[in-house]
Amino acid sequence: MDTKAMLGTVLLLLALAKPSCPSPARVTNQRAEALKRLLEVFGMEDPPPPPAHSKQPPQYMVDLFNTVANADGVTKNPDVLEGNTVRSFLDKTHSEKMRFLFVLSSVGKNEKILTAELHLYRLRPRAPDGPKRHHLCQVSVYQVLKGGDLDAPGGKKLLAARLVALQGSGWEVFSITQAVRDWTEDESSNQGLLVTVQGLGGSLVETPPLQFASGQDHHESKKPMLVLFTDDGRRGASLPVGDFPDFQPQAPLLPSTLPVPKRAGPRSTRSLDQLQPCQRHPLSVDFEEIGWSGWIISPRGYNAYHCKGSCPFPLGENMRPTNHATVQSIINALKLSEGVSSPCCVPNKLYSINLLYFDDDENVVLKQYDDMVAGSCGCH
Missing domain, CATH: 2.60.120.970 (Jelly Rolls)
Structure with missing residues (x-):
C-alpha cells in the first residue's frame, strides 16, 4: 500500500471515529460509505454474519494468532506464517x-x-483385550x-x-x-x-x-x-517487527527551529496546530463500536495511529526527511519556484495486523493485512 492509499485509510478511519457532519442522514451515508471502504481494505464486499450460536474457534487457530500477533493484532513474529x-x-x-x-x-x-x-x-x-x-x-x-x-x-x-x-x-x-x-x-x-x-x-x-x-x-x-x-497476493510495504510487544509510542519529533508566538488567542489555535512538529498521534479502531465484534474473534480493536504536524525549514535528522523532502523544503523556504509546498508529515514505517474471524461459512480464518499501523512519522 503506497502513501496515498495509507492516507486514504487514515481518513476513512477518522470518518468512522468521529463523523463531523451534523445532518443525521448524511452522517449515516458517510458511515456506510466509510464501512464499505474499510471492508475493501480487508478484502471483503460484505461483513460475514455472526455465527448462529456461540461457536468457539479451534484452539489451534487461537494459539496460532497468539504466536503471530500481540494482543492488538500487530504482527510480532513475521516468520511463522507461510503466505498471509x-x-x-x-x-x-x-x-x-x-x-x-x-x-x-x-x-x-x-x-x-x-x-x-x-x-x-x-x-x-483403550485397554487391550489380549497381550500387546x-x-x-x-x-x-x-x-x-x-x-x-x-x-x-x-x-x-x-x-x-x-x-x-x-x-x-x-x-x-x-x-x-x-x-x-x-x-x-x-x-x-x-x-x-x-x-x-x-x-x-x-x-x-x-x-x-x-x-x-x-x-x-x-x-x-x-x-x-x-x-x-x-x-492472496496482497502485499504492501510493512516491516517485520520482532519486538513490537514492547513497542512504545514514538517520541515527539522536534524541529531544529520552531518559532513560538508570544501570545495565543482564540484565532491562533489553528496556527498553533500547524506549528506542531510532525509526530505520531493515536487513532483507535474499535471493532465493537463499528459493529463487527460478532464475527471478529481477535483483536477487539487496534491503534492504527496517524501522522500530523508541520515540516518546517530547516529539516533536521529527527524529522527523518528523505533527500527529496530536504530539497523541497529548501525550494519552498527560498521561494525558488512557485507552487512548491513544504514537505508533508506521513508514515515512514508501516506494520501489519492480523485478524482472526469467522467467514461466511463459519470457518475460522487468520489473515494478515499489510500497512495497517503507522510505526513512525517523518517528512516526505
Missing part, C-alpha cells in the same frame, strides 16, 4: 467412520494454496476419487502414510497439499478423504488399536480439521 492467510475447515460428514469432507467454497480464486494439512486428534488407547504385540500402527490418508469404488484399484489415491505410536494422545498432522489444489481447481472432484489404520503387517483390523476423534461425538476442540496456508 490461514483457513480452517471442520469436517462436514459428522460420521464415526474415517471418511471426511471439507467444503472449500470460501477459498478465493486468487488464493494460492501453499500448504494443506489434515489435523486428526489421536484419542487415548506391537507399539506402532500405520495410518494412511487417501483422496477419494470421483465416481470411484473405494475397494477398486482406481477408487482412491494415497496421499500420506506413516507409523504412529499406539500410546498417548494428541494431534497428528498429515500433508495433503496436492489434493486440496485439485479440489480448488475442480470443486466437483472433492469427494473427501479416507483414513485407514493398519497393523505393521499391512492388514486392516476390525477394531483398530488407534482411534481418532470424529466430528460427531467429541468435543469441538478435538474435531477433525483441514488447515490451509494460502497467499
Whole structure:
C-alpha cells in the first residue's frame, strides 16, 4: 500500500471515529460509505454474519494468532506464517467412520494454496483385550476419487502414510497439499478423504488399536480439521517487527527551529496546530463500536495511529526527511519556484495486523493485512 492509499485509510478511519457532519442522514451515508471502504481494505464486499450460536474457534487457530500477533493484532513474529492467510475447515460428514469432507467454497480464486494439512486428534488407547504385540500402527490418508469404488484399484489415491505410536494422545498432522489444489481447481472432484489404520503387517483390523476423534461425538476442540496456508497476493510495504510487544509510542519529533508566538488567542489555535512538529498521534479502531465484534474473534480493536504536524525549514535528522523532502523544503523556504509546498508529515514505517474471524461459512480464518499501523512519522 503506497502513501496515498495509507492516507486514504487514515481518513476513512477518522470518518468512522468521529463523523463531523451534523445532518443525521448524511452522517449515516458517510458511515456506510466509510464501512464499505474499510471492508475493501480487508478484502471483503460484505461483513460475514455472526455465527448462529456461540461457536468457539479451534484452539489451534487461537494459539496460532497468539504466536503471530500481540494482543492488538500487530504482527510480532513475521516468520511463522507461510503466505498471509490461514483457513480452517471442520469436517462436514459428522460420521464415526474415517471418511471426511471439507467444503472449500470460501477459498478465493486468487488464493494460492501453499500448504494443506489434515489435523486428526489421536484419542487415548483403550485397554487391550489380549497381550500387546506391537507399539506402532500405520495410518494412511487417501483422496477419494470421483465416481470411484473405494475397494477398486482406481477408487482412491494415497496421499500420506506413516507409523504412529499406539500410546498417548494428541494431534497428528498429515500433508495433503496436492489434493486440496485439485479440489480448488475442480470443486466437483472433492469427494473427501479416507483414513485407514493398519497393523505393521499391512492388514486392516476390525477394531483398530488407534482411534481418532470424529466430528460427531467429541468435543469441538478435538474435531477433525483441514488447515490451509494460502497467499492472496496482497502485499504492501510493512516491516517485520520482532519486538513490537514492547513497542512504545514514538517520541515527539522536534524541529531544529520552531518559532513560538508570544501570545495565543482564540484565532491562533489553528496556527498553533500547524506549528506542531510532525509526530505520531493515536487513532483507535474499535471493532465493537463499528459493529463487527460478532464475527471478529481477535483483536477487539487496534491503534492504527496517524501522522500530523508541520515540516518546517530547516529539516533536521529527527524529522527523518528523505533527500527529496530536504530539497523541497529548501525550494519552498527560498521561494525558488512557485507552487512548491513544504514537505508533508506521513508514515515512514508501516506494520501489519492480523485478524482472526469467522467467514461466511463459519470457518475460522487468520489473515494478515499489510500497512495497517503507522510505526513512525517523518517528512516526505
